[in-house]
Amino acid sequence: MAEVEETFKRIQAHKGVIGVIVVNSEGIPIRSTLDNSTTVQYAGLISQLAAKARSTVRDIDPGNDLTFLRIRSKKHEIMVAPENEYLLIVIQNPDAV
Amino acid sequence: MYASARSRSNILSSASKRSVNQAEKAVVKPPVQVLDEAGNDVTPLPLLHSDPSAVKKNQSNILADSSAGTPTDLMSQASIYNTGNVTASTFGGGPFTRSVFSASQGTTSDSMMGEDITEPSQDMSSAWAEIRHKREEVKETLTEDDLDKVVNLTLTETETIWLLDMPGTSVSNEAEEAAKIKKRNEEYQELKKNRVGNDLYMERGMNTFNEPAKYKTVQTTKITCVDTGIMASTWDMYDTFEQRDQEIRAKEKEEEEEGTISRPSSPKEGEDGKAGAKPQVGEPSGLVREESRATMASSMAGSESVFASRETGVSSVPSEMSAVEEEKIFKSENFQRDLFIMERVVNLNTYQPKQALYRDFPIIPDIDREVTEMGDKQVSMVSDMGPNFDRLWSYSCKLTNGRNISCMSWNKLNPDLIAVGYGEFEFSDQKSGLICCWCLKNPDYPERVFTCKEGVTALDFSKAYPNLLAVGMYDGGVAIYNVASMKDEPIVDNFHTPGKHTAPVWHIKWIEKERGSGEETSEVVVSISTDGRVTQWSIRKGFECYDIMKLKRTPTRMGGKKEKKGEAFISRHAGGMCFDFHTKEPNIYVAGTEEGHIHKCSCSYNEQYLETYNGHTGPVYKIEWSPFVSDLFLSCSADWSIRLWHQERTQPVLNFFSSTKSVYDVVWSPKSSTVFACVNEGAVEVWDLSISTLDPIITNNPTSGAKKTSVSFSKNSDCILVGDSKGELTVYQLRSMPEPPQTRRRH
Numbered sequence: 100m101a102e103v104e105e106t107f108k109r110i111q112a113h114k115g116v117i118g119v120i121v122v123n124s125e126g127i128p129i130r131s132t133l134d135n136s137t138t139v140q141y142a143g144l145i146s147q148l149a150a151k152a153r154s155t156v157r158d159i160d161p162g163n164d165l166t167f168l169r170i171r172s173k174k175h176e177i178m179v180a181p182e183n184e185y186l187l188i189v190i191q192n193p194d195a196v
Numbered sequence: 197m198y199a200s201a202r203s204r205s206n207i208l209s210s211a212s213k214r215s216v217n218q219a220e221k222a223v224v225k226p227p228v229q230v231l232d233e234a235g236n237d238v239t240p241l242p243l244l245h246s247d248p249s250a251v252k253k254n255q256s257n258i259l260a261d262s263s264a265g266t267p268t269d270l271m272s273q274a275s276i277y278n279t280g281n282v283t284a285s286t287f288g289g290g291p292f293t294r295s296v297f298s299a300s301q302g303t304t305s306d307s308m309m310g311e312d313i314t315e316p317s318q319d320m321s322s323a324w325a326e327i328r329h330k331r332e333e334v335k336e337t338l339t340e341d342d343l344d345k346v347v348n349l350t351l352t353e354t355e356t357i358w359l360l361d362m363p364g365t366s367v368s369n370e371a372e373e374a375a376k377i378k379k380r381n382e383e384y385q386e387l388k389k390n391r392v393g394n395d396l397y398m399e400r401g402m403n404t405f406n407e408p409a410k411y412k413t414v415q416t417t418k419i420t421c422v423d424t425g426i427m428a429s430t431w432d433m434y435d436t437f438e439q440r441d442q443e444i445r446a447k448e449k450e451e452e453e454e455g456t457i458s459r460p461s462s463p464k465e466g467e468d469g470k471a472g473a474k475p476q477v478g479e480p481s482g483l484v485r486e487e488s489r490a491t492m493a494s495s496m497a498g499s500e501s502v503f504a505s506r507e508t509g510v511s512s513v514p515s516e517m518s519a520v521e522e523e524k525i526f527k528s529e530n531f532q533r534d535l536f537i538m539e540r541v542v543n544l545n546t547y548q549p550k551q552a553l554y555r556d557f558p559i560i561p562d563i564d565r566e567v568t569e570m571g572d573k574q575v576s577m578v579s580d581m582g583p584n585f586d587r588l589w590s591y592s593c594k595l596t597n598g599r600n601i602s603c604m605s606w607n608k609l610n611p612d613l614i615a616v617g618y619g620e621f622e623f624s625d626q627k628s629g630l631i632c633c634w635c636l637k638n639p640d641y642p643e644r645v646f647t648c649k650e651g652v653t654a655l656d657f658s659k660a661y662p663n664l665l666a667v668g669m670y671d672g673g674v675a676i677y678n679v680a681s682m683k684d685e686p687i688v689d690n691f692h693t694p695g696k697h698t699a700p701v702w703h704i705k706w707i708e709k710e711r712g713s714g715e716e717t718s719e720v721v722v723s724i725s726t727d728g729r730v731t732q733w734s735i736r737k738g739f740e741c742y743d744i745m746k747l748k749r750t751p752t753r754m755g756g757k758k759e760k761k762g763e764a765f766i767s768r769h770a771g772g773m774c775f776d777f778h779t780k781e782p783n784i785y786v787a788g789t790e791e792g793h794i795h796k797c798s799c800s801y802n803e804q805y806l807e808t809y810n811g812h813t814g815p816v817y818k819i820e821w822s823p824f825v826s827d828l829f830l831s832c833s834a835d836w837s838i839r840l841w842h843q844e845r846t847q848p849v850l851n852f853f854s855s856t857k858s859v860y861d862v863v864w865s866p867k868s869s870t871v872f873a874c875v876n877e878g879a880v881e882v883w884d885l886s887i888s889t890l891d892p893i894i895t896n897n898p899t900s901g902a903k904k905t906s907v908s909f910s911k912n913s914d915c916i917l918v919g920d921s922k923g924e925l926t927v928y929q930l931r932s933m934p935e936p937p938q939t940r941r942r943h
Contacts, residue, residue, distance in 0.1 A: 103526050106535045109641055113542050121525065129522040154429060161434030167537070178541050180534040185525045187534050193545040 115192045117175060122146060122186040129185075141177075145188050149181040540637045547639055550588040553929055554636065554913050583882070583893050585928040588915065591616070591634045592924040593641050599630060601919030604908045605655040607679075609662030611912040612636035613643070615679070616925055619651025619670055621905070626651055631667060633679055634925065646677055646684050654704040658719055666721045668701025674723050674733055688739045695733075695741035699726035703774045707732075708782060709799075722777070724787060728769025730797070745802050747772050747789055774819045780826050788816025788831055794841070811839050811848045818862050824869035834858035838874055838883075850889055854881060861906045868936030873916055875907040880918050882930065886937055896928070 111119050111132055118133035118141075126146040131138040153165040168179040175192040230239045367377050391397045525531055544551065599618035607613035618630040629652035632642035654668030663680040664687075673696060675686035690696045704723040709732075721733040722744065730745035747770040771790035778784040783799040784806070792812035795805040814835035822828040827843040836856055839848035857877040865871035870885040874892075881892035898904075902920035909916055914933065919925045 103532055103535060106532075106539060110535065110539050110542055113539075113640065114546050116542060121522075123521055123525065129525070154431070157431030157434075158429055161431040167541070169541070176545060178538060180538055182530050182534065184528065185531065187531070187538060189538055189542060191542055191545055193548075 117190040120188040124184050543638050583932045585896050588927045589639045590924045590926040596923035599923040600921040602653050603655045605657045607657050608659045615655050617652030617655040619653050653700050656705050658706045660719045666704050668704040668723050670700045672697030690739050697725040701725045724772035724775045726771035745797050773815050776819050776821050788819045790815040809846050830862050832859040832862035865909050873907050875904040877903045
């Protein structure tokens with residue numbers, strides 16, 4: 100448990116990381132390093148997108164499953180680790196000095 | 197048929213007679229009067245006032261046209277007529293006939309007739325009314341003369357009434373069943389013939405009962421219909437089948453296990469319980485997942501509102517349920533793994549160009565990054581400079597800050613993994629030691645951290661068991677760690693064994709030794725220490741040690757001068773600083789001592805040296821056989837020099853003096869036979885003997901101020917790793933290196 104916390108902190112403290120959010124299976128954020136409104140927004144939108152992505156992957160081949168999702172945008176990158184019980188979202192700006 | 201018609205016409209006429217008589221009366225008052233005992237008129241009034249015109253039409257059908265009625269009608273009429281005639285009461289017959297007529301108007305049901313019979317008066321009046329009108333049309337005024345008149349009766353043939361129609365079926369002669377059918381037909385013909393005078397057959401009439409039909413009403417609660425639609429995606433179906441298969445497999449497994457195991461039933465039961473529980477657990481989670489999918493899908497449109505409402509709820513997120521959930525999620529293995537991967541990914545984003553360089557991948561510039569012109573110029577400058585370094589990144593973290601890197605070892609199986617030992621060289625600033633395993637993919641934090649009480653001075657990964665790491669410490673301890681586990685303990689150590697070194701272990705290595713003749717080689721750990729012993733440790737039973745060699749002091753021989761006589765030695769042993777086993781002959785090794793002598797020894801003799809090489813005037817810190825040329829070895833020492841030796845010659849082949857600082861480490865390049873790197877206190881140098889033997893081709897003086905203490909080449913890349921006394925392990929990429937010389941077969 101402590102290790103998990105430590106890793107969490109390290110990711111948070113990494114260069115360029117804007118925020119880390121953990122969302123449960125219903126789309127409610129349970130941990131976040133961002134402010135409330137942003138968190139809720141991310142949680143809702145990303146959950147939907149991850150569900151859609153997973154559905155796409157599985158429709159093409161039901162034996163397959165989504166393991167990781169990365170969205171690269173102009174300003175930053177959103178990395179999503181989707182699971183059945185939760186969703187781990189990290190927003191990072193790789194060009195940050 | 198005709199008979200019945202006749203009888204009907206008779207009745208008709210009789211009926212008409214009666215009606216004629218009574219019709220006049222009936223106009224004024226109701227034809228039937230029911231009087232009770234008191235003499236009151238309780239005649240039931242007719243409920244039905246049927247439309248006379250409609251009635252008329254129906255009546256005409258029946259009376260005039262005898263062919264309109266259905267056969268059953270006529271039959272039933274005939275039967276009732278018969279009965280009517282038999283009972284033949286004046287009024288009784290009347291109502292019967294009337295009721296028959298009225299019945300045959302609309303319905304042919306006998307129940308109606310029954311009803312009519314019980315309550316004749318009602319229908320009768322209506323029937324009367326109907327018939328009355330009819331009668332008026334057909335009525336003739338009959339007189340006495342008419343009795344003598346000749347009445348012409350016209351008999352017409354009615355339409356053919358089909359009672360039974362069974363059309364014959366014909367089958368083609370060529371059909372499959374033709375033969376069968378022919379046979380049957382013949383049999384039938386014979387049957388008919390036989391039937392005629394046969395006793396077996398008797399003609400008999402049958403009367404079938406016409407069961408009265410009964411109507412029954414049932415009242416139920418309203419059957420509500422609900423429309424549900426569901427969409428099953430391909431993977432929903434796949435999942436369901438998978439789960440079912442899993443359950444079946446689990447059951448099969450259970451049956452198998454039950455068959456084989458008799459005594460330890462309870463643990464198995466526990467397993468079975470688990471296996472049984474698993475599909476159940478899987479089910480709800482699957483259901484939950486599907487539910488959540490459904491909610492996702494269905495709430496796609498209305499999600500904004502849903503999540504807007506959640507906003508208010510989010511502020512109270514640290515509620516009990518979510519706290520419990522959070523813990524559960526955080527503890528789950530999946531989460532750990534995901535975090536781990538996420539960390540790597542995040543690091544990848546930061547270090548991607550550098551890591552790509554490491555792997556010699558072409559760097560794809562970030563399209564969104566603003567490219568400055570200066571960058572281009574810099575790049576071109578660098579490529580003109582000749583062989584040089586390019587600093588990629590450095591492995592360091594909070595834990596390692598301030599610690600001196602004493603040794604490094606690459607993992608034999610995974611060339612991206614390097615173990616670094618942190619320990620002070622000086623006696624004065626000893627602190628606890630640290631071993632960190634760093635991975636290329638995460639330059640920010642080591643994969644494994646092991647803490648030791650004493651400073652770590654030597655490290656080596658095993659070849660046969662790539663997860664075993666042998667560690668030598670400042671207090672002479674030797675320990676073996678298993679890097680696959682996260683535990684911070686060695687699996688074996690010699691801290692309490694009597695064979696422990698009494699001085700720091702400066703070098704440690706895994707050596708493959710042949711045990712006996714022809715047996716498989718096993719690996720042993722060999723360590724050398726300042727107490728003068730070269731010890732072999734084996735982990736067969738416990739941690740056994742065996743001294744391969746005790747380094748004896750040899751009197752220094754100064755060339756040309758007389759031998760100094762009998763100096764009093766403090767100890768008979770010379771301190772060993774480093775050693776290296778020969779690449780081709782596993783029994784031969786060279787060891788460097790504190791005095792500067794290098795001895796070639798063999799494992800078979802533990803008292804005598806095979807050869808002594810004199811040249812260094814200070815402690816020899818590192819010695820290494822060339823990986824390409826088996827007779828050469830390099831040594832570096834605190835006397836500011838690096839020397840290249842040949843096995844056969846006791847004098848160095850080449851000497852390299854490039855700085856005025858003691859050289860802590862020297863390594864051959866794994867790629868090129870003429871390149872080696874060394875590190876002295878202030879700088880990192882890369883030498884290429886094919887270009888120059890006087891100067892290094894690359895000298896790098898990082899200005900960080902830390903002393904460089906160790907160096908190593910990377911196995912799978914053109915990089916060099918340099919560790920310093922501040923705990924930073926820097927990765928440099930070698931650029932524009934000259935081509936390695938082609939291998940020339942000498943032997």
